Amino acid sequence: xxxxFKDVPEHLWRDYKWQVQNRIKTKEELKRYIKLxxxxxEGIDRTKGIYPMAxxxxxxxxxxxxxxxxxxxxxxxxxxxxxxKELQEKGQENPFNEESLIPGLTHRYPDRVLLNxxxxxxVYCRHCMRKRIFLEGERARTKQEIxxxxxxxxxxxxxxxxxxxxxxxxxxxxxxxxxxxxxLRKIDHVELIRIHTRLLVLAPQRFFEEELLDxxxxxxPIWIMTHFNHPREISPESEEAVEKLxxxxxxxxxxxxxxxxxxxxxxxxxxxxxxxxxxxxxPVYLFHADPIKGAMHFRTSIEAGLRIIxxxxxxxxxxxxxxxxxxxxxxxxxxxILPEYLVEKRQDNVYIFRSxxxxxxxxxx
Ligand SMILES: *Cc1c(COP(=O)(O)O)cnc(C)c1O
Numbered sequence: 205x206x207x208x209f210k211d212v213p214e215h216l217w218r219d220y221k222w223q224v225q226n227r228i229k230t231k232e233e234l235k236r237y238i239k240l241x242x243x244x245x246e247g248i249d250r251t252k253g254i255y256p257m258a259x260x261x262x263x264x265x266x267x268x269x270x271x272x273x274x275x276x277x278x279x280x281x282x283x284x285x286x287x288x289k290e291l292q293e294k295g296q297e298n299p300f301n302e303e304s305l306i307p308g309l310t311h312r313y314p315d316r317v318l319l320n321x322x323x324x325x326x327v328y329c330r331h332c333m334r335k336r337i338f339l340e341g342e343r344a345r346t347k348q349e350i351x352x353x354x355x356x357x358x359x360x361x362x363x364x365x366x367x368x369x370x371x372x373x374x375x376x377x378x379x380x381x382x383x384x385x386x387x388l389r390k391i392d393h394v395e396l397i398r399i400h401t402r403l404l405v406l407a408p409q410r411f412f413e414e415e416l417l418d419x420x421x422x423x424x425p426i427w428i429m430t431h432f433n434h435p436r437e438i439s440p441e442s443e444e445a446v447e448k449l450x451x452x453x454x455x456x457x458x459x460x461x462x463x464x465x466x467x468x469x470x471x472x473x474x475x476x477x478x479x480x481x482x483x484x485x486x487p488v489y490l491f492h493a494d495p496i497k498g499a500m501h502f503r504t505s506i507e508a509g510l511r512i513i514x515x516x517x518x519x520x521x522x523x524x525x526x527x528x529x530x531x532x533x534x535x536x537x538x539x540x541i542l543p544e545y546l547v548e549k550r551q552d553n554v555y556i557f558r559s560x561x562x563x564x565x566x567x568x569x
Pocket of ligand 1: 310311318367
């Protein structure tokens with residue numbers, strides 16, 4: 205159900221280009237749809253030129269305008285707290301030392317390399333871990349820059365997987381995308397290509413384009429990692445887009461971020477996982493919110509995340525439980541955090557476990 209834009213014809217609504225061209229980028233435009241709170245008006249003013257705002261009609265239409273704490277509203281509309289001086293000072297612009305001698309390329313794990321292909325995004329999420337790149341304006345990498353990245357991958361045979369990221373990598377033109385994927389497929393040691401896209405949430409209409417689906421299918425195996433944070437983000441259009449990808453042999457996985465006031469609630473996360481499984485998306489990661497300058501107000505305790513994961517165990521199939529993980533500072537890598545189930549070891553061969561239902565169980569070898 206569309207909350208706004210009810211009179212936009214279906215063929216335009218289903219057009220990704222229309223969604224991007226009609227993004228809401230100013231306070232005045234936004235006020236036509238939503239009665240803004242004072243902290244939102246202040247937020248839009250104070251973040252101008254630093255952390256810009258852009259919201260697709262699709263994403264905006266998922267907001268309940270009557271709810272000031274709506275989870276989509278909190279991810280899309282700036283608030284004054286983003287610019288809070290004390291919080292800003294506690295955050296960092298690039299806590300993971302991303303990038304390298306090759307602009308846009310991060311090679312942290314021997315087998316995987318991450319490519320930052322553009323600073324453009326359909327929606328500028330308020331919690332983005334790469335808020336620093338908003339400053340550069342909306343710019344896709346040039347062919348020369350991409351060729352430098354491709355050369356690096358060619359010369360490093362330990363790279364088995366290439367992650368296309370951004371910004372929004374699927375905002376690149378089909379031509380550029382096809383070029384990158386074709387060149388990667390010529391490299392023998394590149395086995396997997398993974399695309400980190402949030403368009404399934406923000407503008408799923410991109411996947412209604414047969415030409416894009418043809419490109420993705422042609423360069424198989426391609427995996428998609430997307431970013432649903434809340435069950436309310438799963439629209440009929442998202443569901444349709446996932447179905448189209450799966451029919452073209454492209455599996456879709458999800459990584460969510462734990463965000464205060466948005467999804468730091470066991471019932472919300474359980475519902476998100478249930479809904480994701482229903483549309484055949486596997487919830488892989490739940491990330492603890494990173495210490496990002498301008499997004500510190502979204503951080504929760506680690507315990508809040510553990511409680512959520514613990515709550516899920518026993519209430520949903522194992523494949524619906526994401527790995528809760530922290531990205532260690534300085535680019536030291538992502539590590540899982542798990543509730544403790546192995547409680548004690550007695551003698552050499554007796555282990556005491558805690559069951560998902562709370563009882564203690566003796567396990568003998
Ligand atoms: C997160 C990340 C990856 C991918 O890690 P996975 O655990 O495989 O999802 C790879 N490279 C960098 C630089 C990353 O930040």
